[in-house]
Amino acid sequence: MNWNKFETLWKRQELPVGANADLVITKQTFEAKSRKLARSLFWRDLREAAAGLIVVGFLIRQGWLMGKAGWPIILSAVLVLGLSVFFVRERIRARRERKGPDAPLLVKLDADISELQRQRRLLQNVGAWYIAPCVLAIVIARANSPAAQSQSPRFVLCYTALVAFICWRVWAMNRRAVRNKINPRIEELEKLRRDLLTSSQA
């Protein structure tokens, strides 16, 4: 192999010049993508915030109306509120810790892998931090609701089945996301990292 010949050939290659057209195209594409992303994030955050506020508002009202006996319902409102705070905190943390594409390759790769591993842990433990507080809030609210006491066993059974089904769906969707999206991506990035370190340690 003659490395110098490769270098000479490489440096002799003709490359395009000029940048005017790219700026216009890049700006247009970037703005269109940014608008689309901002819109979808706005609606996602609005939906989640609205759902959380409605549930918390409803529970606080119920608890308030019940006076001193309403404390368990207030407790379930706190559980739901805690969940919302956890979501917000996670998003802020992820945004703050994210490495931009101008970081060194190995640093960016490590940051991407650890972020994905963190997401995987969250999705795998969705039962503990998401489903359990929600179910607990429902159980507490229902156990202390006078209206719930008078419901027929058939209604209670259907209601329980519906809640169980929703919980199972949430759990299954998260497991599927880990299996189909996060795990393959982690494997891909870890392979890249292995390649880098193997070739530099040989």
Place this chain on the structure above:
Amino acid sequence: MSSSSHRESLFQAWLEEHRGIVVKVTRSFAPAPADAADLQQEMLLQLWNSLTSYAGQAKPSTWIYRVCLNTALTWRRGTTRRERRIEPGADLARLPAGTACPAERAGDAELLDQLYAAIHALPMFDRALMLLALDGLAYREIAEITGLTENHVGVSLTRARQRLGELMKGVTDELE
């Protein structure tokens, strides 16, 4: 000058000067024209987007290499086929007039195709290292871009050069 127009003029000036980096990274990581247009668009978007975070600690070329290589390494072909706004052939219209004669240019083009094909056949990181080494970057600069130590860069490059040499066996005879 507003920050927006400063960003525009910086982007334009850097692209004018270092456009070759974008083209070479694209060609090494996405040889198919459709993929190349996609990857090139993604790299330009990442450059534009990251420009606000440029702190001036690295040389513009080092910074551009980082953004382009990070984008190329984690780019996922065909996952979201974006609307294509860059014509694949657009770059060719703006090729500079070369100094070599037409016959030499044609020969070079063929050899370059083979060199790019050999680079593309290397593992991802070796590809990145080859680009940087062929562009004549010092170990220190390569270490700054990759995040490896200079010693690791040296070891990796030796291996990557050997691999490239094996892949280019036969072609090198034509270069002699």
